[in-house]
Structure formats: structure tokens, C-alpha cells
Amino acid sequence: MEEYQITPAALDAYEQAVGRKVAWVYFSNDWFASRAFPLATAQWIRSRNAVPFIRLMLRSSSETYVAEPLYSLEAILRGDFDSDLKAWGQAAKAFGTPVLVEWGTEVNGQWFSWNGRWNGGPTLGPQRFRDTYRHIVQTIKSVGADNLTWVWHVDAYDDPEAEWNRLENYYPGHDVVDWIGVSVYGAQEPAENNTQTFADGMNSVMPRLARLAPDKPVVVAEFAVTAGNPRVNAVQWAEAALSGILSNQWPQLRGFAWWNEAFDTTEMRVQVIPGLKEVFRQKLASPQVLDRPL
Structure with missing residues (x-):
């Protein structure tokens, strides 16, 4: 099962086990499956009195430790997917209630294709990530999607453990986080x-x-x-x-x-x-x- 295929039954099993309701439900919006805002999933999460927490995953597959052939940082910065991002933002705005959203999950880990290793290496990689994060947030915000809380998500450990790959180098700015x-x-x-x-x-x-x-x-x-x-x-x-x-x-x-x-x-x-x-x-x-x- 892919990370976007979360189900009410899976949430039921967790909540019954722990004896508490959840505040949010965390799941991936994998663009290899759909570039659209995941409305149906967000709706059933909201119906459970929880907040959707969406991992916005611009990637062609769930394979790790590979460069991204389609949704590269350069392509995103070029504006190749601006229309998709604006449509996503319009649908998120129409959803109308709070949504948590992140892009660039665990960026300081080389397993994901937005890590600097795959985007110009030590010299260019972290800067490209910062610019891309800002571009995505600003493009989605430009259509009035002000019900979104933006999360910048890192791993506790830098991998590779190198000066250029320190998580601090990927921070895109207080105004977009x-x-x-x-x-x-x-x-x-x-x-x-x-x-x-x-x-x-x-x-x-x-x-x-x-x-x-x-x-x-x-x-x-x-x-x-x-x-x-x-x-x-x-x-x-x-x-x-x-x-x-x-x-x-x-x-x-x-x-x-x-x-x-x-x-x-x-x-x-x-x-x-x-x-x-x-x-x-x-x-x-x-x-x-x-x-x-x-």
C-alpha cells in the first residue's frame, strides 16, 4: 500500500488501540498518483473531527535514493507546475477549514530526491531547496489559500553528515514556515x-x-x-x-x-x-x- 492510500479503517484501528482520538491525520499526496488536492481523504479526516496533515510529495515514484526525473527543483522553480500548484491551492482554499501541509519532507536526508545531493550537490543543492520551498508556498498562497499551516520538516540526523548538508542550510525563511x-x-x-x-x-x-x-x-x-x-x-x-x-x-x-x-x-x-x-x-x-x- 502506498502512503497516500490511508483509510478510515486504519485510523479506527489506531484510535481503538490507544483509547484516544487523534488531532491530525498525516498522509502523503503523491503526485505520481494525482496532482490534485486530496479532497476525498481530507473530507473523511475532517468528518472525524481531525485536521488533515498533508505531505505534499512532488515525486514520480516512491523509490528512494534516486534523482527526480520530472518534478526536479529546477523544473519547479522554472514554473513548470505553477498551474498545478495554483489549482491545488484553490481546492485547498475551497476546502475551507484548517489544513497542515509540508513539502520537502526530511530534506536533510539523502533518501528523498529534494535533498541537495540530487540537486546540484554541496554548492547549489541547499539553495535550490530553499528557493523551491519558497516558490511552492508563495504560489499556493497567491490564490488565497490562507487556511494552510506550512510545516518545514527535517530529520533528527543529517545524512550525509557533512557541513553542506546540515539542516540549517535548508531553512527557507521565517515568513514561509x-x-x-x-x-x-x-x-x-x-x-x-x-x-x-x-x-x-x-x-x-x-x-x-x-x-x-x-x-x-x-x-x-x-x-x-x-x-x-x-x-x-x-x-x-x-x-x-x-x-x-x-x-x-x-x-x-x-x-x-x-x-x-x-x-x-x-x-x-x-x-x-x-x-x-x-x-x-x-x-x-x-x-x-x-x-x-x-
């Missing part, structure tokens, strides 16, 4: 040699974000760990992560979303991993957790 999103994963595959905790990632990235944009709210747009990795206990990893989130040790943090998915040998679903739903039910019962964005 409303929220900052961050991904903080543990091991994502059973055979992966990764023992990083959630706190490891947060303690690495949050001071950098505070220096970069101290007035912007931060949300953990994605966090999770797989079951079945002998080096990491998924239940303990998640319990420590949720405890850290609720402890207010990162004051800029305002929201979080577990990546509740399974693929290949990876299993991250709360409702499937033994013992995990009990941890979520306990932690999410806290009065600090709200089921609506402020």
Missing part, C-alpha cells in the same frame, strides 16, 4: 544496527532548531521503532519516548505523531506489537495530551 516538523526514529528494520533512543535524536536536534527558529512551534511529525529487532525493545523504546515528550524537557515541542505503519519486515503498528497499546493508553491518558491542534 509556520511550524517545524522533525522525524525521530529508532531502528526501522529488524536487522538494523541502530540503538539510538528517541532522546538521543531529540537532544541532538532540538538545540539546533531552537537556535535556528526559536519562535516556531516544533512537532514530532514522525517517530517510531520496529518490532523484532534484537538490539531494541520496541515497547521500552516507545515508553521512554512518550515519557520524554510529556516531561516537557523540550519546551518548544507542541505535538507528536507515531508512524503507525508496517512494510516488508518492519512492523510499527501500535495495535499489533504486543504490549505497545497498553503503553500508549497509559501515556496518552495524560491531561497534557490534547486531541485537537491549538
Whole structure:
């Protein structure tokens, strides 16, 4: 199943497992499937009293670690897709209620085609990303889509770990960013040699974000760990992560979303991993957790 194929049944399974309603539902709008605003999905999310959180994914496929042949940053900056972006913005405006939206997910990770590696390298890549982010936001805003909250989304770790690829180099400017999103994963595959905790990632990235944009709210747009990795206990990893989130040790943090998915040998679903739903039910019962964005 592709990332845009989210279903009400999947949301039901998560909410029943954790015993709480969600504030937003996060999903991809993959342009290899459709360039249109995902109205039907946004409507059923709204009907559940949640906010659509759309990953605007201008890409030709879900393949990673490859250059983008069609929706390259140069092509976007040239205006090749301005009509599509304006139509998307008009449909988002007509939707009428709040929408969270991001473009350039995890830009400091070379797995996605908008990373600098694929767009001119160390010299040109980060600048092209910044210019493209601004172009997309300004083009969509130009049609009056003022019900959108724009999220700039990075990974907790720069990959490659090089000076030119530091997340700070991709920041497009305070005027086009409303929220900052961050991904903080543990091991994502059973055979992966990764023992990083959630706190490891947060303690690495949050001071950098505070220096970069101290007035912007931060949300953990994605966090999770797989079951079945002998080096990491998924239940303990998640319990420590949720405890850290609720402890207010990162004051800029305002929201979080577990990546509740399974693929290949990876299993991250709360409702499937033994013992995990009990941890979520306990932690999410806290009065600090709200089921609506402020």
C-alpha cells in the first residue's frame, strides 16, 4: 500500500488501540498518483473531527535514493507546475477549514530526491531547496489559500553528515514556515544496527532548531521503532519516548505523531506489537495530551 492510500479503517484501528482520538491525520499526496488536492481523504479526516496533515510529495515514484526525473527543483522553480500548484491551492482554499501541509519532507536526508545531493550537490543543492520551498508556498498562497499551516520538516540526523548538508542550510525563511516538523526514529528494520533512543535524536536536534527558529512551534511529525529487532525493545523504546515528550524537557515541542505503519519486515503498528497499546493508553491518558491542534 502506498502512503497516500490511508483509510478510515486504519485510523479506527489506531484510535481503538490507544483509547484516544487523534488531532491530525498525516498522509502523503503523491503526485505520481494525482496532482490534485486530496479532497476525498481530507473530507473523511475532517468528518472525524481531525485536521488533515498533508505531505505534499512532488515525486514520480516512491523509490528512494534516486534523482527526480520530472518534478526536479529546477523544473519547479522554472514554473513548470505553477498551474498545478495554483489549482491545488484553490481546492485547498475551497476546502475551507484548517489544513497542515509540508513539502520537502526530511530534506536533510539523502533518501528523498529534494535533498541537495540530487540537486546540484554541496554548492547549489541547499539553495535550490530553499528557493523551491519558497516558490511552492508563495504560489499556493497567491490564490488565497490562507487556511494552510506550512510545516518545514527535517530529520533528527543529517545524512550525509557533512557541513553542506546540515539542516540549517535548508531553512527557507521565517515568513514561509509556520511550524517545524522533525522525524525521530529508532531502528526501522529488524536487522538494523541502530540503538539510538528517541532522546538521543531529540537532544541532538532540538538545540539546533531552537537556535535556528526559536519562535516556531516544533512537532514530532514522525517517530517510531520496529518490532523484532534484537538490539531494541520496541515497547521500552516507545515508553521512554512518550515519557520524554510529556516531561516537557523540550519546551518548544507542541505535538507528536507515531508512524503507525508496517512494510516488508518492519512492523510499527501500535495495535499489533504486543504490549505497545497498553503503553500508549497509559501515556496518552495524560491531561497534557490534547486531541485537537491549538
